[in-house]
Amino acid sequence: MQITVQTVAVVVALASTAAAAPAVNTAPQELSRRDLIVLPGTTDQGEATPAAKRNLRTIKKRGPTDTYGDYTGQWSSYPDDSGSYVRSDDEFRYGGLGGDKCWTDLFYVSSSYKQTDWKREGSIDCGTTSQCEAGIDQGVETCNDWSISIEVGAEVGILKDIFSVSSSITNSYGESKCESVTTKSTCVWQDTACHAIWSSQTVKVDHGYIRRRCDFHDGKGDQTVWSKDWDVSEKADELHLGCKADCAAGSYPA
Numbered sequence: 168m169q170i171t172v173q174t175v176a177v178v179v180a181l182a183s184t185a186a187a188a189p190a191v192n193t194a195p196q197e198l199s200r201r202d203l204i205v206l207p208g209t210t211d212q213g214e215a216t217p218a219a220k221r222n223l224r225t226i227k228k229r230g231p232t233d234t235y236g237d238y239t240g241q242w243s244s245y246p247d248d249s250g251s252y253v254r255s256d257d258e259f260r261y262g263g264l265g266g267d268k269c270w271t272d273l274f275y276v277s278s279s280y281k282q283t284d285w286k287r288e289g290s291i292d293c294g295t296t297s298q299c300e301a302g303i304d305q306g307v308e309t310c311n312d313w314s315i316s317i318e319v320g321a322e323v324g325i326l327k328d329i330f331s332v333s334s335s336i337t338n339s340y341g342e343s344k345c346e347s348v349t350t351k352s353t354c355v356w357q358d359t360a361c362h363a364i365w366s367s368q369t370v371k372v373d374h375g376y377i378r379r380r381c382d383f384h385d386g387k388g389d390q391t392v393w394s395k396d397w398d399v400s401e402k403a404d405e406l407h408l409g410c411k412a413d414c415a416a417g418s419y420p421a
Contacts, residue, residue, distance in 0.1 A: 231259035234318045235271050235377050235395075243376035243394035250276035250375055251332040254325070269381040269392070273325070275332050276375045281400075283368045285409055285419035292414075294359040301354055303408065306347030307366050312400040315377070326399070329373055348403050354410035365409035365419045371401045 231237070234256040251274060258270040288307070293299035317325065322344065348368065356362050378394035411420050 229259075231261075231269065232257045232271060232379070234321050235273070236316050238377075238379075238393050238395040241393055241395050243378065243396050245274070245276055245376045245394075245396065247378065247391055247394065250274040253332055253375070254328045256321070267381055267383050269379060271377050271379050273328075273377050273397075274375045275329050275373060278333055278371055278373050280369060280371055282407070283370060283403075285365045285367045287412075287419075288364045288366050290361060290363040290414045292361045293356050294361070299356040299358070299362070301362075301364055302352060303349060303364065303366060303406070306349040307368070307406055308345050309348045309368055309370070309403040310345035311402055314398040315395065326401075329375075329399070333373055346402055348406050350406040350408055352408045354408060356410070361414035362410070363412045363414050363416060365412055367407040367409065367419075368403035369405045369407065370403045373399050373401065 253273045253275050255270050255272050258268065261267045261269065286307075288303050289301065291299060291301045311322065311326065313322075350366075354362065354364055374396070376394055376396050379392045380389045381392050382389050409419050
């Protein structure tokens, strides 16, 4: 297929007017997604596309920060370059080939453990049974919970990479965001009162930060333009059973 001189001129004009990369270490304006014009047989970066993939209807337009989001103007509480480097995502070139290039780095810093709030699971009236014993028949849902938004489908790979550099690995890791956890423990009462069963979970919380880095081709090297703390509460592998509350209790007693 011949490309006329006029077509080349249009493509050059479009590249020159593409969105500019964010400024460094100031309060840059919010990054906006640029409109992509994909020519047949090319990607949005002008690279050749395999013939098997030359179907414009299957090409998904990606924005600069689809994986983690854009936190322009924010700064992490952790010093830049602290912690352990995990991975990089959201690489994007502004202005086409030869333009400023930016990407997002993810760092792991530390882990801690916390106990979740108590949740009521059921009750039993010991006055109606000769042997008053009860447990949790069905599993309790436990989920990965992020403090930042993670692109759908990206979480599994990100968590695997975090686990590879953190000090310990959760035993309940799986491919799904949420799983069911249970316990074989039961509550036993020797009275005729009405009792409620409560549950709580011990979860591991990983801490770190993401940062947006850019190469502005100004001889100063890679520069950080924003950064953001993140926490993720992992799925629990341990369930605690609470037996101290009566049926009238609105919260679990300390």
